[in-house]
Amino acid sequence: MSESRVVGAVEIGTSKVVVLLGEIIDGEGLNIIGHSMSSSYGVKKGVVDDLGVASDSVHAAIMEAEKNAQSRIDEVYLAQTGSHLSGSFNVGTTSVSGPDNIVSETDIFQAKEDAKRRQLPADRAYLHHIQNPFSLDGRKIDNPLSREGRQLQVGYWSVHAESSKVSDSLRVIRGIDLEVTDIIISSIASGAVLLEDSEKESGALVVDIGGGTTDYVLYRGGYIVKTGVVPVGGDHITNDLSIGLRISPGKAEKFKRIHGRAYYESGDREKNVWLTGDPSTSDLTIGDREYPLAAITKIIEARVSEIFEIIKKELEDAELYQPDDIACGVVLTGGSSQLNGIEESVRRVLGLEARVSDGPRDVAPELRHPAYSTALGLLHYALTGQEDRETNPPPNRFLRKIARLFNFD
Amino acid sequence: MNNPNDSLALEHNATEPLKIKIIGVGGAGTNALNNLELNPLCGVGQVQVAAINTDAKALSESRIPEKLVIGRSVTRGLGAGGELEIGKKAAEDDREAIAGLVGEMDLIILVVGLGGGTGSAAASVVAEVAARTEALVLAFATLPFSFEGKRRKDIAEAGIGELRQLVHGLIPLPNDVLLQEGEEDSTVLNAFAVADRWIGCGINSICAMLLKTGLINQDISSLRSVFQDRGGRTIFATGFASGEDYVSAALDELLICPLLHMGDRPAQLDRILVNITGGTDLGIAKVNQVISLVSQRFNSREDIVFGAVIDESRSGMLEICVMGKAGIEARQPIRPAVPTAKTSVAPLGKLGLEAEIAQDDRPPQPVHRSKLRHGDASPEVEQEEFLFVEANAQRGYFEKTDSNFYNGEDLDVPTFMRRGIKIKIKT
Incomplete structure (x- = not known):
């Protein structure tokens, strides 16, 4: 008899709640058996803002996906984003203990523990410790076991979060009587499914521009070397248009989708666009104004280029902005990656090649939409667990730690 | 007259x-x-x-x-x-x-x-x-x-x-x-x-x-009736136009006055004062047109204090000036985001904050716990919350959220405004 469990991948985004149901058979195969995507409420800039409202919309989305799959969720993998996420690169060091200077399991364990022992303030908790290559007497090495050397070092990119923000997300899932098995930050989840192994090896930056946040993950030499969250997304573009053009957010959203472009070009000065296109509207309302396209594209250009400038600055500060080491360029995903001209904006600001991801090739076409990439990444981790060397999700003992940390009911 | x-x-x-x-x-x-x-x-x-x-x-x-x-x-x-x-x-x-x-x-x-x-x-x-x-x-x-x-x-x-x-x-x-x-x-x-x-x-x-002396005169007591209480949010907007169809044009100008579009302005004002200045060709029909649109736009619950001034040198042009105060009654608090979290609502009366909080027609919000890290509801904490209000005016949709500072700039404020990029919205 084959053994199966149903995993619910849940992303509580700023504008959308995405739920995917995956059936994992014998811990080997994964079938996506249900999905739902619906508008999100009570979430701003990636963080639950109104627990009651957010819970209602998430619960509805989960139930819809379950109905769609005609199955019940056994465990939940949850995505997390928000500007409260932060990370640091820590190096653990140990002297090789054996008399023959041969690296043992114990030495590796010691080096790893040394890297992870950095204490956090009381209101923060680690979400991920992502292992980077070892170095043995200064030589980079993937697996140092049984190799000869004196000093063993290992780097970790460690991601931590504000406990209260994570616990708010957990409460939403607990409210429907489901247990969260794992929390994975959105950027890592998206990156896992959108890049080929060869791209991770050559270096690539995945940028997931959502409604309220932009999450990015940088791969170099097959390892995750940095993740980050810029608390700016498509909602900001809409808000800027709404303020700048003095129109309602609904109309601004429409403008963004129909006429928006991520960069301004001089030809925009001559072009005008209509807000409603309906000339029957009374001339005493603001319903039928005509707007210069230049106004729209200038507002969007300022905002979108700022997002990439912040990412560039953060990579520079970490001494990781070396275009040669990001040979595969930038892969864009998330709802706002659908904005016209976004690749050009990346090229101008970051000086890197860019492409908008058309989704993982091994899933059904309707799931290749950029809004699904984070949830697909969650399922990927549900299937592969910690066996994946490069991405190294948090081991289970760590999850139990989270569960304890946030267990206040 | x-x-x-x-x-x-x-x-x-x-x-x-x-x-x-x-x-x-x-x-x-x-x-x-x-x-x-x-x-x-x-x-x-x-x-x-x-x-x-x-x-x-x-x-x-x-x-x-x-x-x-x-x-x-x-x-x-x-x-x-x-x-x-x-x-x-x-x-x-x-x-x-x-x-x-x-x-x-x-x-x-x-x-x-x-x-x-x-x-x-x-x-x-x-x-x-x-x-x-x-x-x-x-x-x-x-x-x-x-x-x-x-x-x-x-x-x-x-x-x-x-x-x-x-x-x-x-x-x-x-x-x-x-x-x-x-x-x-x-x-x-x-x-x-x-x-x-x-x-x-x-x-x-x-x-x-x-x-x-104008078409419609107002005295200081009507001005006082608009600005009865100290504190609170004042709305101010102007619109000016001349030439053909200047009444509609001035109204359009008024409605896109940027001061009315700094984020989530109160849609409803308790009392508003509208003054229009025009030439001798400003008849009562045009005045009525302005009154009805303005009261509709601001959804004024009480009467409008309306003044119209005739300036012979201003024929063929119209200037509209609107001032108003937002309502100052508080409503039932909504459910806080974290029901069991330690929250604190600033004592409104003591600080004279009623008007501040009610300016957006929303009930008082609990102070986020991140602001309470250094002890309970100290006066400084409340003051900080209060000072954020004005900065919020330019944040629009994000008015109610934690500020979003990066290198001293609030990212929720539109980039084009922070960078001083001018946007021409008239065709």
Whole structure:
């Protein structure tokens, strides 16, 4: 008899709640058996803002996906984003203990523990410790076991979060009587499914521009070397248009989708666009104004280029902005990656090649939409667990730690 | 004008003339008044103009009739150099002289540029002195550009927080927003010119309405009815047009006035004052058109105080000026985001915050726990929450969320505004 469990991948985004149901058979195969995507409420800039409202919309989305799959969720993998996420690169060091200077399991364990022992303030908790290559007497090495050397070092990119923000997300899932098995930050989840192994090896930056946040993950030499969250997304573009053009957010959203472009070009000065296109509207309302396209594209250009400038600055500060080491360029995903001209904006600001991801090739076409990439990444981790060397999700003992940390009911 | 009410008003004015004083505080406030063209028809002589500054040289170059240099003992007449403490000391030292200048007025209009040393500090002292008199006190305050830095912004925020408690109506004019007006290739100076023009428009509307015989006259008591209470959010907007179909054009201008679009402005105002100034061709039908649209737009629950002034030199043009106060009643609190989290609602009455919180027609929000890290509901924490309110004005949809600072800039404020990129929205 084959053994199966149903995993619910849940992303509580700023504008959308995405739920995917995956059936994992014998811990080997994964079938996506249900999905739902619906508008999100009570979430701003990636963080639950109104627990009651957010819970209602998430619960509805989960139930819809379950109905769609005609199955019940056994465990939940949850995505997390928000500007409260932060990370640091820590190096653990140990002297090789054996008399023959041969690296043992114990030495590796010691080096790893040394890297992870950095204490956090009381209101923060680690979400991920992502292992980077070892170095043995200064030589980079993937697996140092049984190799000869004196000093063993290992780097970790460690991601931590504000406990209260994570616990708010957990409460939403607990409210429907489901247990969260794992929390994975959105950027890592998206990156896992959108890049080929060869791209991770050559270096690539995945940028997931959502409604309220932009999450990015940088791969170099097959390892995750940095993740980050810029608390700016498509909602900001809409808000800027709404303020700048003095129109309602609904109309601004429409403008963004129909006429928006991520960069301004001089030809925009001559072009005008209509807000409603309906000339029957009374001339005493603001319903039928005509707007210069230049106004729209200038507002969007300022905002979108700022997002990439912040990412560039953060990579520079970490001494990781070396275009040669990001040979595969930038892969864009998330709802706002659908904005016209976004690749050009990346090229101008970051000086890197860019492409908008058309989704993982091994899933059904309707799931290749950029809004699904984070949830697909969650399922990927549900299937592969910690066996994946490069991405190294948090081991289970760590999850139990989270569960304890946030267990206040 | 055979309206009996008008003649009564005239009689009243004749026996006891209305005393109005416009006071510019600090360098920017004085400059704004230097450029002010008072409508010559609105009773020159009844409107006094005065300036207060620490910088004696700047003041001596001004053509404002009444001048007061403060803080000579502190600054030797050299200005406050952007230092808030110096401005504060200068104003405190000369409190008596300020009281003499403020005098006994019916209406005082303060004009100040916040962010510097003198204006930010002295304005609240002047307002405090004025608040002790019977006068109705209104204030126009410009706020610094984002690119002037966080320090000036913080000073301005603090200044506006103080002022708001002391005056009946405070009209903040953020330079970032003002820059959006005017021609596309204009510069930062343009924002100052726009500020001056709007302040002038507001002042002239008020004065003309009170002092000039018009189609519809209003007196000081109707102005008082709009600005009954101190504190609260004041809405101010203007629209001007000339040429063909100038009524609709002026209304369009009014509706896209950027001051009405700084984020989540209250859709509903309790009392509004609308003044229109036009030429002899401004008939009652056109006036009605303006009234109905304005009351519809602001969903005014109570009556509109309406004034219409005829200026023979202004045929074929129309200027509309709207001022109003947002409602100040609180409603039932909504469910907090984290039900069991330790939350604290600022004691509203004690701090006089009712108006601040209700300005957006939303109930008081619990203080986020991140702000309570250093102990429970200390006065500083509440004050901090309160000071955020003005900064929020430019954040629109994100008004209610935690601020989003990156390198001293609030990312929720539109990038184009922070960078001073001008957007031309008229085709």
